[in-house]
Amino acid sequence: MRALPMVYLITIPELLMVTNVKEILKKNQLSITESRRKILQLFYNANDALSHADIEKLTGDDFDRVTIYRTLQTFVEKGIVHTIPTADNSVRYALCKDNCTEGHHHDNHVHFLCDECGKTYCLDHVTIPDIQLPKGFHQKQTDLVISGVCKNCD
Amino acid sequence: MRALPMVYLITIPELLMVTNVKEILKKNQLSITESRRKILQLFYNANDALSHADIEKLTGDDFDRVTIYRTLQTFVEKGIVHTIPTADNSVRYALCKDNCTEGHHHDNHVHFLCDECGKTYCLDHVTIPDIQLPKGFHQKQTDLVISGVCKNCD
DNA sequence: AAAAATTTTGCAACAAAGTTGCATTTTGGT
DNA sequence: ACCAAAATGCAACTTTGTTGCAAAATTTTT
Ligand SMILES: [Mn+2]
Ligand SMILES: [Mn+2]
Ligand SMILES: [Zn+2]
Ligand SMILES: [Zn+2]
Numbered sequence A, B: 001m002r003a004l005p006m007v008y009l010i011t012i013p014e015l016l017m018v019t020n021v022k023e024i025l026k027k028n029q030l031s032i033t034e035s036r037r038k039i040l041q042l043f044y045n046a047n048d049a050l051s052h053a054d055i056e057k058l059t060g061d062d063f064d065r066v067t068i069y070r071t072l073q074t075f076v077e078k079g080i081v082h083t084i085p086t087a088d089n090s091v092r093y094a095l096c097k098d099n100c101t102e103g104h105h106h107d108n109h110v111h112f113l114c115d116e117c118g119k120t121y122c123l124d125h126v127t128i129p130d131i132q133l134p135k136g137f138h139q140k141q142t143d144l145v146i147s148g149v150c151k152n153c154d
Numbered sequence C: 001a002a003a004a005a006t007t008t009t010g011c012a013a014c015a016a017a018g019t020t021g022c023a024t025t026t027t028g029g030t
Numbered sequence D: 001a002c003c004a005a006a007a008t009g010c011a012a013c014t015t016t017g018t019t020g021c022a023a024a025a026t027t028t029t030t
Helices: A014-027 A034-046 A052-058 A063-076 B012-027 B034-045 B053-057 B065-078
Strands: A081-084 A094-095 A110-114 A120-127 A137-149 B081-084 B094-095 B110-114 B120-127 B138-151
Touching: A034 A052, A034 A063, A034 A094, A052 A063, A052 B081, A052 B094, A063 A081, A063 A094, A094 A120, B012 B034, B034 B053, B034 B065, B034 B094, B053 B065, B065 B094, B094 B120
Parallel strands: A110 A137, B110 B138
Antiparallel strands: A081 A094, A110 A120, A137 B138, B081 B094, B110 B120
């Protein structure tokens, strides 16, 4: 009989992670509530963007739908997460990695949507090129979303 | 008393325009119905993109909401109009000017959304630059939407 | 540590947006 | 004019998002 493969179970001390999230909330002058802690933690655990529906599923019935809407809105306002518009009309949210501040986002990176697995990626190192607009048009925000097949579904 | 300003009223013969729209429907192997004719005509009259809500207002209660949804869906499938994703999660539709065919769109131009007047422009002459994606990612569709202040609201 | 002030949450009610099934009407072809 | 196929209208339903307000939780003050 062959030996079973060795499995290393690494447990990350929750206290550390929670503290981390707490610090971020404090830094942004937000009161520490269960919903904000848990939802922000979800973003740190996920490696892709989350929709409102995703969060609703992941949190079960811990929180009311309205609370999730308001929490996401707050995070966007504070520059903690940014929104990603999609062609199918369902906004996703992802952590801001650039130093975004209250009311001012700097996430000028490209977003990728996989048609296969549905994942939304922040391509943090792919920046949006400058676009020359016709006379009279003044640019404030630019969203570049590419869809196709991701590296996992390749 | 000053003379009133001269007003030139130009009436465009409806028959001509309708025929034009009819031809486009025929070319796309779609049966000529009142809703398709009227909605397609709306797009030819408008110089900016239209949302489902816009069309609902413009057509009054001529058609059911569901018919408008289905008509737009058909137009998109046939390559007559293309969708424009927006940050506020409301899809707009605009005529395809490139030679798009059934199931294959080629509208790789930039879209502009005015924060002031809410208009959506197809910047047909501003093309989306090529984006170099990380290994393993395969590009199918690209949407570049810029928001700000348009030339009219400047 | 307790009380007061402020903020956040959950609930209910509502509005807007979109989908589906099916009977009726309209369209295109003979 | 007739028939088959396609499109429409209607009803019912789901999903998504918003608002007001009382209750609960958090922060600040004492
Ligand atoms: Mn991003
Ligand atoms: Mn366009
Ligand atoms: Zn994928
Ligand atoms: Zn404008």
